[in-house]
Amino acid sequence: MKGLLYLTFNYILYHRWKTAVMIACLFLTAILPVTISGLIRSFEKSIYTRSEMTPVVIGPEGSALDLTLRALYFNRGSGEDRLKTISMSEQEEVLRDGLAIAIPIHCLYEAKQFPIVATTGDYFRFRNLKIAQGEPLAILGECLLGADCAGELGLVPGDQLLSDRPKLLDLAGDYPLKMTVAGVLAKNGSPDDKGVFVDLKTAWIIQGLGHGHQDLQSPEQDENVVRQDGQIKALPSKVVPYTEITESNIESFHFHGDTSSFPVSAIIAVPKDIKSQTLLEARYQNNDRGVQFVRPVESIKEMMSVLLRVRQFFMINTILIAVSTLLLTALVLLLSLKLRHGERETMFKLGCRGGTIIALQVMEMLIVGVVATVLVLAVSWFGSSLAGSYFDSWITRGGS
């Protein structure tokens, strides 16, 4: 056996370019279908795991897939649909009779292009998100950063982060909020790693539904105002282009209106059991509140069925290419055997058995095949593992 391997390796080393070309042929033929198959599998795994963990999503009428992606991936999408919301009072409808636990999600804004996700403490327990650094949310204006978000922005607890203006040129629009980073979440390999988590009330302040007041009469404001003829005017240069909630002004913050009528993007419902889920679904059939009940797994399956149809066409093409490559490889082998006719004869004359000569040829092919397979699998595995987090990010950014 040792002699066989010795001879084969020496042959391969001597004919290194010929061997390299054969390995490259096999590698290039296999790499594309294997990698794409791996990527699709990785995408499926990523998207199905999250959707299976989220039994029900309740949100505004429209595309069920858009709603699913918004609730699961904080996808902002584009167009008018992304601004559609439902009333916070829907939470009470979900909670009624103890059929399910309701977790509201508000994701209309961004901070440095990372989604600002406003929710309640149940979300962190539901997704099993733990705090790696800092403290949980305590007061208005604080945020918790996902691990990737904190890493990419280089922020640690105590730092500040400004929310983005929804429209750059809309000067009269929602005022950005300067948030304080309370903590950073441990990485959990999901879209949550890229989120900026805040309390719902903080998001409503960004939306302009709540605000604070400055006491311009206080002497502390002397450098920011002009007092003239009994009137107080704020100096334009001293007006900051953002809202900041500080110890000194937090008590002046309040909301106009009933917070139960305030908007949320979606509500994740976790039903007690299948029966509760069915009863809950019945509540949303033919409702006139403009609210829909969606099972994320079904929406994702629908999307994946389109993707799988494309993959089937692709696989047929791949099989045809693979057959042609195998035929070409067989041809190369036959030609190689013809070329090595003299070599075989010499070995035979030296006393080598016919079986050993065949084993030598088979061993060479096996080595070529194994090297090509290992290369294909290594590249494909590397690509798939990189793709996992890329897919989450890609879906979050609305496929752009």
Place this chain on the structure above:
Amino acid sequence: MSSRSLIILALPLIFCLGWGCERPTDGPESVSVFQQLQDKTQSRKIAATSYPLVAMAGSITGEEYEVWMPAKADKIPSAEEIRRLQSSDVLLTNGPGTAYATWLPMVTLDRKKIFETTTHSFELTDFIQVREHKIVHSHGGEGEHSHFWMVPHCWLNPRLALLQGKEVCDKLCEMYPEDADSFRANFEVLESSLKEASKAADACKDLLKAKKTSLLLSDPRLKHFARALGAEADCLLWFEPEELQLAKEHLQEKIAQKKTDGQSLLLWARDPTSDECDLVSGLKWVQLDLIESPDSQKGISRRVKDNFKLLVEGVKASVEIKDGSQ
């Protein structure tokens, strides 16, 4: 071919097969997630936003439970207190219309843990609204406006205090069913003493009528107390000493109105400053207990009842002065 070579050749195939057979991992069943989210590990820690609720909950639960409130009821709790609030089993609060802890909307708390003691038991007519004169401002399309202020000191009215106590008892019985019997027994004691305070209020009401005494309140915080006496008393709308000038004008106006019918008695919600004493000199006044902070000597129902005793003494003294002057 040796076995080692076979293993070397077979490994990539096994890896390939294993990789090919990989399936998306199933997420946890929604049932178990529901249970996990519902799982309330009880710490027997009860938080409240006002002292009366602490006192009521404490008298219902006894000493086996930790009943507490943040150090300052009118200031945002410290970070440590917020974490303690977040880890408490329940946060007893007044509820909309009688909101006492103004910091509540500023703090991140689990909505499910907040229990409003006035939301279901109070009638609409039990709430008292006053226009807050302090902050007049303008924003949005509303123009210049001030916000309404809802009087939170409902516990000064024994009837409302009893309703709150009942709500607290029911909630605690639901949360800790194993101790429900002892909670109900403790509540009966609280209930009977608050009913006694109610009787004291009725007696006081009759006395005010007999002596033709009308009430003036230093500030709206006493409005629930006055309502327990069947009176919609005027208040002078001052909270802070710096509003003295405003109060002075208001007081003169009110006294001029009251002079026409019977005598007036001014009810104070706190120690008057020397300026304020000058302002109300010649007018009989009684200082009442807002029951906002603990008193190691007296329980909640005793303090509610004592306010009526103080008023009775004040009315009697006022009548004696009036008779003496005549």
